[in-house]
Amino acid sequence: MSEPVTVMNAPIRLDFEIGAGTAQSRYLKGLMEGKIRGQRCPVCKKVYLPPRGSCPTDGVPTEEEVEVAETGTVTTFCVVNIAFSDRAPEVPYVCGQVLLDGADTALLALVAGIKAEECRMGLRVKAVWMPRDEWKYSSENIKWFEPTGEPDADYDTYKEYL
Amino acid sequence: MRDVAIVGFAQSKHLAADTHRNEVEILMPVVAEAIERSGVDRKSIGFTCSGSCDYLIGAPFSFVQALDAVGAWPPIQESHVEMDAAWALYEAWVRLQHGDLDSALVYGFGKTSMGDVTEIMTLQLDPYYLAPLWPDTVSLAALQARAYLEASGKSERDTAEVAARSSRDAASNRNAVRSGDKSADDVLAESPVVSPLRPSDCPPVTDGAAAVILAAGDLVPRLTDRPVWIRGIAHNVEPHSIGTRDLAQSRSTRAAAEKAGVSTGKIDVAEVHAQYSHEELILSDALGLTNGVTMNPSGGALGANPVMATGLIRVGEAASRIASDGASRAVAHAAQGPCLQQNLVCVLEG
Amino acid sequence: MSERAAVVGVGQTQHKSARSDVSIAGLVREAAQGALDDAAMTWSDIDAVVIGKAPDMFEGIVMPELYLADALGAAGKPMMRVHTAGSVGGSTAIVAAGLVEAGIHERVLTVAFEKQSESDAMWGLTVSQPFQAPLVAGAGGYFAPIIRAYMRRSNAPDHIGMLVAVKDRKNALRNPRAHLHLTDIDLKMVEESPMLWEPLRYLEACPSSDGACAIVLGSEKVADAAPNPPAWIHGTAMRSEPTIFAGRDQVNPQAGRDCAADVYKQAGVTDPRRDFDAAEVYVPFSWYEPMWLENLGFCEEGEGWKLTEDGATAFEGDIPWNPSGGVLSSNPIGASGLIRFTEAAQQVRGMAGDYQVDGARRALGHAYGGGSQFFSMWVVGSEKP
Numbered sequence: 058m059s060e061p062v063t064v065m066n067a068p069i070r071l072d073f074e075i076g077a078g079t080a081q082s083r084y085l086k087g088l089m090e091g092k093i094r095g096q097r098c099p100v101c102k103k104v105y106l107p108p109r110g111s112c113p114t115d116g117v118p119t120e121e122e123v124e125v126a127e128t129g130t131v132t133t134f135c136v137v138n139i140a141f142s143d144r145a146p147e148v149p150y151v152c153g154q155v156l157l158d159g160a161d162t163a164l165l166a167l168v169a170g171i172k173a174e175e176c177r178m179g180l181r182v183k184a185v186w187m188p189r190d191e192w193k194y195s196s197e198n199i200k201w202f203e204p205t206g207e208p209d210a211d212y213d214t215y216k217e218y219l
Numbered sequence: 220m221r222d223v224a225i226v227g228f229a230q231s232k233h234l235a236a237d238t239h240r241n242e243v244e245i246l247m248p249v250v251a252e253a254i255e256r257s258g259v260d261r262k263s264i265g266f267t268c269s270g271s272c273d274y275l276i277g278a279p280f281s282f283v284q285a286l287d288a289v290g291a292w293p294p295i296q297e298s299h300v301e302m303d304a305a306w307a308l309y310e311a312w313v314r315l316q317h318g319d320l321d322s323a324l325v326y327g328f329g330k331t332s333m334g335d336v337t338e339i340m341t342l343q344l345d346p347y348y349l350a351p352l353w354p355d356t357v358s359l360a361a362l363q364a365r366a367y368l369e370a371s372g373k374s375e376r377d378t379a380e381v382a383a384r385s386s387r388d389a390a391s392n393r394n395a396v397r398s399g400d401k402s403a404d405d406v407l408a409e410s411p412v413v414s415p416l417r418p419s420d421c422p423p424v425t426d427g428a429a430a431v432i433l434a435a436g437d438l439v440p441r442l443t444d445r446p447v448w449i450r451g452i453a454h455n456v457e458p459h460s461i462g463t464r465d466l467a468q469s470r471s472t473r474a475a476a477e478k479a480g481v482s483t484g485k486i487d488v489a490e491v492h493a494q495y496s497h498e499e500l501i502l503s504d505a506l507g508l509t510n511g512v513t514m515n516p517s518g519g520a521l522g523a524n525p526v527m528a529t530g531l532i533r534v535g536e537a538a539s540r541i542a543s544d545g546a547s548r549a550v551a552h553a554a555q556g557p558c559l560q561q562n563l564v565c566v567l568e569g
Numbered sequence: 570m571s572e573r574a575a576v577v578g579v580g581q582t583q584h585k586s587a588r589s590d591v592s593i594a595g596l597v598r599e600a601a602q603g604a605l606d607d608a609a610m611t612w613s614d615i616d617a618v619v620i621g622k623a624p625d626m627f628e629g630i631v632m633p634e635l636y637l638a639d640a641l642g643a644a645g646k647p648m649m650r651v652h653t654a655g656s657v658g659g660s661t662a663i664v665a666a667g668l669v670e671a672g673i674h675e676r677v678l679t680v681a682f683e684k685q686s687e688s689d690a691m692w693g694l695t696v697s698q699p700f701q702a703p704l705v706a707g708a709g710g711y712f713a714p715i716i717r718a719y720m721r722r723s724n725a726p727d728h729i730g731m732l733v734a735v736k737d738r739k740n741a742l743r744n745p746r747a748h749l750h751l752t753d754i755d756l757k758m759v760e761e762s763p764m765l766w767e768p769l770r771y772l773e774a775c776p777s778s779d780g781a782c783a784i785v786l787g788s789e790k791v792a793d794a795a796p797n798p799p800a801w802i803h804g805t806a807m808r809s810e811p812t813i814f815a816g817r818d819q820v821n822p823q824a825g826r827d828c829a830a831d832v833y834k835q836a837g838v839t840d841p842r843r844d845f846d847a848a849e850v851y852v853p854f855s856w857y858e859p860m861w862l863e864n865l866g867f868c869e870e871g872e873g874w875k876l877t878e879d880g881a882t883a884f885e886g887d888i889p890w891n892p893s894g895g896v897l898s899s900n901p902i903g904a905s906g907l908i909r910f911t912e913a914a915q916q917v918r919g920m921a922g923d924y925q926v927d928g929a930r931r932a933l934g935h936a937y938g939g940g941s942q943f944f945s946m947w948v949v950g951s952e953k954p
Binding site: 292347561 | 571592593624625626627628629630631632633635636637638639643644645646647648649650651652653654660664667668670671672673693694698806807808809810811812814822823824827828939940942943
């Protein structure tokens with residue numbers, strides 16, 4: 058007498074062809090040129106990075122492109138100890154919010170070149186790019202952010218971005 | 220019940236594949252246009268509700284990103300249904316009954332060009348018994364078409380007439396994505412996709428969005444002297460398994476139509492959410508519509524089918540016929556689920 | 570313009586990591602039947618059904634309410650499916666309450682569920698999108714950096730999160746339906762559990778549960794005739810804000826504060842710490858208790874951790890938070906918000922069994938979702954509003 062069936066596997070496969078959309082396309086093209094470009098809202102004047110084509114608070118299109126620096130501040134972060142995807146980095150790794158100089162929103166990014174336990178809020182970092190010949194239309198062109206060696210940013214300079 | 224009116228409507232110029240823009244970029248001008256047409260100040264909109272389906276884009280929380288199109292700051296009262304936006308309109312209508320708010324923004328969007336929507340919608344089926352067999356939605360629709368034709372005595376020529384008429388009507392709809400000067404013979408000459416359905420009987424893949432502004436109370440006369448009133452709105456769902464229902468009729472549409480009061484007055488125009496030509500005939504029966512009613516003057520879903528916005532667009536199109544084209548009373552209908560499992564009916568009056 | 574509405578029946582399943590004895594339909598039916606029994610109603614008494622759950626991609630069923638229409642007795646009736654991310658359980662209750670308050674229906678069956686054993690929520694939450702590297706490891710990876718920011722802002726000592734982790738699991742021991750029954754739970758056990766997303770440890774995070782919750786909402790007439798004490802709805806509110814915007818306060822979101830202010834005003838609450846007898850608050854990660862204490866106005870900004878440390882929110886404290894064990898003890902994601910709303914109702918109905926807060930007459934139910942951007946809350950009371 059066989060066991061009753063309690064679980065079945067029903068595999069699903071769906072294929073999607075995803076376009077980046079206008080704003081993200083421009084951002085990705087910038088990354089292919091080694092540039093990090095955000096967009097400024099005509100109403101509140103804030104620079105959004107990555108750009109989304111609209112200002113979420115004013116609900117208007119954001120068209121003005123603004124190049125931001127490759128340097129910035131780690132406003133906050135966590136140390137990830139779970140391997141959840143084969144595309145994700147090796148654990149433990151630091152995943153943080155990086156506020157680049159010139160931008161008004163922080164980017165989600167990897168922080169490397171520093172021991173995980175030494176990472177701290179306010180750490181000044183700069184972008185480390187993948188080798189140029191490996192660039193593609195992806196935010197992965199920026200491998201991660203590494204400490205610049207500058208003194209940590211004062212809490213007051215980034216506390217409003219938390 | 221508090222009287223609620225439609226005071227603004229906008230939809231995108233739909234495309235078969237919008238390769239440049241993402242959902243937010245498609246939605247934003249549509250929302251802005253609907254708000255502008257209504258005359259309501261964006262920051263004073265009381266309630267926002269949207270309808271969408273994550274699976275169309277292949278990522279969860281697509282409605283969250285869509286919020287960027289709306290300018291949700293300061294924080295807004297907002298909700299969302301994972302249903303056609305016609306149900307979001309229903310939720311907004313209910314919310315306005317409370318009496319504390321006088322306006323609502325409703326929107327829906329769907330980019331169906333990125334995946335295969337007929338396969339995606341197969342996943343609406345019972346995950347244990349039906350979905351693993353992968354019956355695609357066109358095949359299921361064909362089953363219903365066959366059942367209807369056999370039971371009603373109507374013929375493929377009758378459905379071809381619907382398809383041809385819709386195609387011709389869509390030509391005067393600047394937002395439609397598919398149209399053409401077709402005759403029933405032209406349609407009958409097409410090779411079936413899944414018999415008895417031919418390409419013209421099936422909806423076009425569409426990327427698009429739509430938005431509607433609702434108003435109630437003292438706000439209405441301040442905005443317009445030609446409001447389109449929602450006189451009745453109701454919805455209903457049927458058992459899931461298509462083997463347990465009579466596919467030749469739409470019981471839930473009939474029930475919703477009765478609750479919404481369709482038959483209490485003469486109907487001039489009907490916009491029904493028929494993704495397939497035979498569905499229009501089934502729905503027309505269920506709504507109790509007679510020959511004098513103008514059916515889907517916009518060309519209907521056969522002209523443009525941005526899934527999750529299609530039902531809302533039926534409401535908007537029906538409202539437009541009243542607001543601009545002299546109709547007095549209209550029915551708008553929305554549907555979702557395999558073989559018209561769930562239906563919503565809305566009666567509009569000028 | 571608004572009628573009174575009340576919770577007249579409650580049903581909840583046994584929350585577990587895997588309910589292999591029921592299908593998804595079976596899971597929701599169990600909860601729904603429980604609610605009907607509590608309300609002494611049959612399926613045909615129900616006028617409408619409102620169901621909520623988290624993203625469809627979790628279980629891999631597109632719009633599962635269509636498949637569940639039969640299990641929910643919805644065939645031939647109106648049915649709505651709400652989806653507002655993590656706050657969905659709460660929004661579902663609010664949409665359902667709205668139908669009764671508007672006088673549209675008299676008896677609404679309200680259900681929320683998640684069958685996580687038949688889904689892959691981690692995958693669902695981190696579906697990799699093209700053009701980007703996958704960075705965020707599930708919900709914890711998103712919230713841990715925000716928690717770090719709170720700790721810095723408030724200068725809270727490191728152990729506060731762990732106090733919440735212990736308290737909620739101890740509370741769960743009195744709740745037979747809770748998923749986690751960690752009889753040996755103590756600070757040391759939490760501290761020694763693996764650090765998942767520093768500063769959050771494994772035992773400071775919510776479990777992944779199969780579960781469903783159902784309530785029957787009734788009109789005043791229905792509630793007056795109900796066999797068991799009703800929980801009267803004194804106020805409901807929802808607020809949303811965008812995920813990312815310049816100047817956003819991710820730690821103490823404005824939407825949460827506005828939502829609380831709205832529902833308190835409706836309910837005549839001016840001092841939440843004193844006016845409520847219990848609160849069921851969506852705390853999926855330990856540190857969200859002190860953060861939400863501040864966001865919900867139970868104390869001044871920066872002081873939340875002190876309330877936790879002082880034991881104010883413990884079962885014996887002056888304002889018990891999550892006497893049911895909370896999200897930290899049971900987390901069927903789509904249902905968790907409704908469970909909070911429901912447990913608040915059970916408190917004021919006097920039907921919370923072993924975790925009943927004595928004499929509870931007014932309670933707060935709270936849910937949040939997305940990137941801490943969707944909030945839904947209600948206030949329920951043992952007396953009519």
